[in-house]
Amino acid sequence: MIIEERAHFDAAAERALISSCVEVDRAVIGICLGAQLVGESLGAAATSAASSAAWSSPRSASRP
Numbered sequence: 001m002i003i004e005e006r007a008h009f010d011a012a013a014e015r016a017l018i019s020s021c022v023e024v025d026r027a028v029i030g031i032c033l034g035a036q037l038v039g040e041s042l043g044a045a046a047t048s049a050a051s052s053a054a055w056s057s058p059r060s061a062s063r064p
Contacts, residue, residue: 015041 018041021028030038036046 011037 014037018028018030018038022041028038030036040046
């Protein structure tokens with residue numbers, strides 16, 4: 001898992017809340033980290049990019 005636990009953040013509790021909302025057919029929206037948590041709650045795997053190069057656009061990657 002990529003999402004790290006912090007003193008002010010409990011990822012397991014967040015995933016449990018999301019799962020319980022989904023079970024009772026409540027809408028859940030996640031942005032950025034929230035989207036990763038929603039995905040993990042539904043069984044998807046979150047992975048990290050190998051490097052920051054993953055964030056470059058194809059156009060900038062092809063420039064000399």
